Amino acid sequence: xxxxxxxxxxxxxxxxxxxxxxxxxxxxxxxxxxxxxxxxxxxxxxxxxxxxxxxxxxxxxxxxxxxxxxxxxxxxxxxxxxxxxxxxxxxxxxxxxxxxxxxxxxxxxxxxxx
Amino acid sequence: xxxxxxxxxxxxxxxxxxxxxxxxxxxxxxxxxxxxxxxxxxxxxxxxxxxxxxxxxxxxxxxxxxxxxxxxxxxxxxxxxxxxxxxxxxxxxxxxxxxxxxxxxxxxxxxxxx
Numbered sequence: 283x284x285x286x287x288x289x290x291x292x293x294x295x296x297x298x299x300x301x302x303x304x305x306x307x308x309x310x311x312x313x314x315x316x317x318x319x320x321x322x323x324x325x326x327x328x329x330x331x332x333x334x335x336x337x338x339x340x341x342x343x344x345x346x347x348x349x350x351x352x353x354x355x356x357x358x359x360x361x362x363x364x365x366x367x368x369x370x371x372x373x374x375x376x377x378x379x380x381x382x383x384x385x386x387x388x389x390x391x392x393x394x395x396x
Numbered sequence: 397x398x399x400x401x402x403x404x405x406x407x408x409x410x411x412x413x414x415x416x417x418x419x420x421x422x423x424x425x426x427x428x429x430x431x432x433x434x435x436x437x438x439x440x441x442x443x444x445x446x447x448x449x450x451x452x453x454x455x456x457x458x459x460x461x462x463x464x465x466x467x468x469x470x471x472x473x474x475x476x477x478x479x480x481x482x483x484x485x486x487x488x489x490x491x492x493x494x495x496x497x498x499x500x501x502x503x504x505x506x507x508x509x510x
């Protein structure tokens with residue numbers, strides 16, 4: 283089955299700095315890669331996603347890149363703000379089938395210091 | 397917009413008791429997923445249903461069972477509860493059609509086993 287590795291496990295930055303979180307996946311059939319932000323005790327919230335036919339996607343301060351050959355994808359947050367502090371999860375799935383379960387990375391605790 | 401509904405939001409049970417968690421997916425979504433998230437852990441896939449049929453199964457204990465009903469709501473039944481079953485249980489729904497990759501998470505049910 284799919285295995286997703288996520289690094290780093292914790293990330294501390296100053297407000298205004300950039301943050302980068304990296305993930306690798308094992309199953310070459312995976313074609314959908316979402317990123318979730320989760321605050322303590324709350325549901326995971328989708329912040330950005332990318333499909334395997336796209337190499338990069340950007341939404342304001344957030345961008346995701348995908349390298350299918352290396353089975354590697356990354357989340358980039360620019361101009362970080364204290365409100366960005368949360369746990370971030372990457373995930374992978376095979377979309378378009380009835381087997382679209384998400385396999386999550388281990389999570390990254392991001393702390394943005396004012 | 398309608399979101400995924402889960403009930404109850406909090407549940408406290410004793411060891412060896414049973415629990416039933418309910419999930420009401422977004423209207424017209426045909427796929428339901430159940431995830432278990434232990435403290436400090438990433439969400440782990442339990443089971444999924446597509447058009448009321450079980451479509452995939454993950455690390456779900458034999459003590460757990462689930463089904464999806466004719467109105468598309470789903471229930472996760474947990475028997476002989478153990479301390480280790482204490483976790484957040486999320487239900488997510490999605491639409492399997494074109495562009496329907498995103499899984500929408502419910503607010504979760506926090507199960508505490510004493």
